[in-house]
Amino acid sequence: MEPIRKHEGLVFPLNRSNVDTDQIIPKQFLKRIERQGFGQFLFYNWRFDDNDQPRNDFSMNKEQYQGATVLVAGENFGCGSSREHAPWALQDYGFLVIIAPSFADIFYNNCSKNGILPIKLEEDEVQQLMAKAENPGYRLTADLEEQKVYDSEGFEASFDITPYMREMLLNGWDEISVTLTLDEKIADFEASRS
Amino acid sequence: MARARTIVDKIWADHVVHTEKDKPDLLYIDLHLVHEVTSPQAFEGLRMKNRRVRRPERTFATMDHNVPTIARHFISDPVSKKQMETLYDNCQEFGINLADINHPDQGIVHVIGPELGLTQPGKTIVCGDSHTSTHGAFGALAFGIGTSEVEHVLATQSIWQARPKTMNVKVNGRLAPSVTAKDLILAIIGKFGVRFGTGHILEYTGEAIRDLSMEERMTICNMSIEAGARAGLISPDETTIDYIRGRRHAPEGEAFEEAADYWRSLATDPGAEYDAVVEIDADEVEPQVTWGINPGMCLPVSGSVPSPQDAETDADREEIERALEYMGLEAGQPISSVPIQHVFIGSCTNSRLSDLERAAKVVEGRHVHEGVRALVVPGSQTVKQQAEEKGLDKIFTAAGFEWREAGCSMCLAMNDDIVPPGERCASTSNRNFEGRQGNGARTHLVAPEMAAAAAVEGHFVDVRSYFSTPAG
Ligand code: SF4
Numbered sequence: 001m002e003p004i005r006k007h008e009g010l011v012f013p014l015n016r017s018n019v020d021t022d023q024i025i026p027k028q029f030l031k032r033i034e035r036q037g038f039g040q041f042l043f044y045n046w047r048f049d050d051n052d053q054p055r056n057d058f059s060m061n062k063e064q065y066q067g068a069t070v071l072v073a074g075e076n077f078g079c080g081s082s083r084e085h086a087p088w089a090l091q092d093y094g095f096l097v098i099i100a101p102s103f104a105d106i107f108y109n110n111c112s113k114n115g116i117l118p119i120k121l122e123e124d125e126v127q128q129l130m131a132k133a134e135n136p137g138y139r140l141t142a143d144l145e146e147q148k149v150y151d152s153e154g155f156e157a158s159f160d161i162t163p164y165m166r167e168m169l170l171n172g173w174d175e176i177s178v179t180l181t182l183d184e185k186i187a188d189f190e191a192s193r194s
Numbered sequence: 195m196a197r198a199r200t201i202v203d204k205i206w207a208d209h210v211v212h213t214e215k216d217k218p219d220l221l222y223i224d225l226h227l228v229h230e231v232t233s234p235q236a237f238e239g240l241r242m243k244n245r246r247v248r249r250p251e252r253t254f255a256t257m258d259h260n261v262p263t264i265a266r267h268f269i270s271d272p273v274s275k276k277q278m279e280t281l282y283d284n285c286q287e288f289g290i291n292l293a294d295i296n297h298p299d300q301g302i303v304h305v306i307g308p309e310l311g312l313t314q315p316g317k318t319i320v321c322g323d324s325h326t327s328t329h330g331a332f333g334a335l336a337f338g339i340g341t342s343e344v345e346h347v348l349a350t351q352s353i354w355q356a357r358p359k360t361m362n363v364k365v366n367g368r369l370a371p372s373v374t375a376k377d378l379i380l381a382i383i384g385k386f387g388v389r390f391g392t393g394h395i396l397e398y399t400g401e402a403i404r405d406l407s408m409e410e411r412m413t414i415c416n417m418s419i420e421a422g423a424r425a426g427l428i429s430p431d432e433t434t435i436d437y438i439r440g441r442r443h444a445p446e447g448e449a450f451e452e453a454a455d456y457w458r459s460l461a462t463d464p465g466a467e468y469d470a471v472v473e474i475d476a477d478e479v480e481p482q483v484t485w486g487i488n489p490g491m492c493l494p495v496s497g498s499v500p501s502p503q504d505a506e507t508d509a510d511r512e513e514i515e516r517a518l519e520y521m522g523l524e525a526g527q528p529i530s531s532v533p534i535q536h537v538f539i540g541s542c543t544n545s546r547l548s549d550l551e552r553a554a555k556v557v558e559g560r561h562v563h564e565g566v567r568a569l570v571v572p573g574s575q576t577v578k579q580q581a582e583e584k585g586l587d588k589i590f591t592a593a594g595f596e597w598r599e600a601g602c603s604m605c606l607a608m609n610d611d612i613v614p615p616g617e618r619c620a621s622t623s624n625r626n627f628e629g630r631q632g633n634g635a636r637t638h639l640v641a642p643e644m645a646a647a648a649a650v651e652g653h654f655v656d657v658r659s660y661f662s663t664p665a666g
């Protein structure tokens with residue numbers, strides 16, 4: 001997985017709470033056996049109409065948000081199904097940083113295993129960002145080393161992340177390799193129980 | 195005297211392989227359940243790095259999400275077919291037990307684990323599926339994981355987990371007759387919201403929970419994830435032990451008695467402390483119907499659809515507005531007045547034998563309402579067979595229901611069982627998210643007997659009116 005230290009990018013505001021993984025990537029697209037190529041299906045039912053044409057009423061389709069890499073959303077983002085296709089789709093589309101007041105546990109974990117930085121900010125901070133991102137060209141920087149989010153207009157907020165997840169994202173670890181260094185301990189544990 | 199501990203404290207302590215400062219614990223996994231949708235990329239990852247499955251015998255796979263529930267061997271969608279074949283090939287290559295589409299044990303992963311006796315108290319159980327919480331009904335620590343973690347567990351039989359907090363969900367009193375476990379869990383999520391469990395493992399306690407059968411307990415634990423919880427569980431007792439005795443993968447003879455003693459010892463000690471507690475009175479719970487687009491948007495069947503004006507915050511108001519629009523409902527409309535076109539009795543929440551028996555009791559001698567399409571999809575081939583031995587299939591088909599083969603089916607509509615856009619379904623599944631049962635489909639979650647009654651009437655009714663014996 002690619003490390004992520006600091007990222008600056010265009011912000012897309014999705015002002016909805018409880019966005020579930022069925023919305024992020026609808027089930028008809030879960031049948032592929034690859035990890036790549038899910039970006040085209042991101043938010044599919046919101047983005048496209050019954051004839052697969054982009055919908056005008058979904059703001060991600062607006063010109064001003066093309067190329068967005070930072071997603072700002074409402075509470076409980078990523079709830080529902082455990083499908084890792086959700087972070088795969090977000091990442092494949094281009095989102096590398098997701099900011100919300102809260103995330104569903106499994107989704108939050110899944111992000112960190114794919115090099116997406118999930119950031120929890122206070123509700124009012126998220127609302128400020130939502131309002132700012134209405135303006136075309138609004139960009140944000142997320143700095144994982146400093147655990148800070150800021151823009152060029154003076155907004156600044158810090159965020160918490162566990163040291164383990166921080167290290168994993170900063171280094172782009174392959175978690176399995178890390179665990180396999182403990183192979184003997186796992187074997188000892190198995191032996192002790194049988 | 196030793197400190198009073200919760201069941202979570204005990205199971206956790208028994209599974210920590212490694213701890214280190216500033217790191218989650220490395221937990222050993224006793225049972226890894228696998229299905230076709232969330233595993234292909236994990237096996238591919240192993241192959242790319244030349245890794246093996248550490249403990250194939252602790253891994254068990256089935257096909258459930260994509261499988262046709264009719265014309266079993268004709269899979270119309272080539273991509274679904276490919277996904278099932280991929281699981282078959284992966285299980286062959288890595289030496290994993292598989293109940294494939296031709297196997298008599300095939301069924302929804304969360305139905306067959308308990309049925310085969312694989313699910314046992316005190317085990318750590320994971321699956322690339324959020325409803326893994328179902329297995330918590332046995333006093334197991336069971337939770338859903340993503341595909342990267344599936345790969346990790348395949349390779350290492352362990353997982354890095356930060357220890358979640360614990361919450362006691364205390365259910366006081368007893369459920370009224372004909373009010374079910376499904377109504378109770380919907381009422382809990384309705385009362386406390388779809389986020390109240392975030393970061394926690396819920397332990398359901400109280401008299402009403404002790405009264406429940408294992409199948410009902412599974413319905414409760416199944417929906418823990420809809421409260422945002424990491425997992426949900428119930429301390430084991432004699433009901434748990436009796437259920438497991440004699441099942442295929444359960445210990446036998448003396449080993450069973452030894453295991454049972456260990457299982458009893460896992461129950462939360464009196465006086466153990468939780469990080470949080472919520473309480474609900476079971477006696478006040480009525481049959482529930484969801485009206486909106488998440489499981490917390492639910493009502494007693496006697497209630498009316500809420501109005502955006504009742505919302506306390508702007509965000510809530512917008513959410514209600516959006517839900518009403520998607521669901522095609524008017525604020526203030528009695529939920530019982532809403533006509534439905536589909537009924538789905540199935541899913542890992544409510545597709546076990548007792549669910550089908552209770553639904554059959556409602557439809558026996560009656561007929562599905564004109565214009566309603568009604569499906570019964572047993573949770574496993576075993577459930578199907580047992581139901582047929584009891585003649586339930588005849589009752590359902592005589593009433594105009596379709597009787598299907600086992601699978602997830604219309605719970606998530608990955609196969610051909612789909613609710614068309616704008617149409618409404620009374621469903622015994624666990625998620626009423628937008629598009630869950632088909633693009634534009636409108637889902638109302640209910641208990642099996644409520645779904646059965648809705649099939650007969652063509653709209654929601656209080657199923658208690660179907661049972662003539664007066665309560666009490
Ligand atoms: S029945 Fe539904 S919720 Fe259960 S495992 Fe299948 S798709 Fe998931």
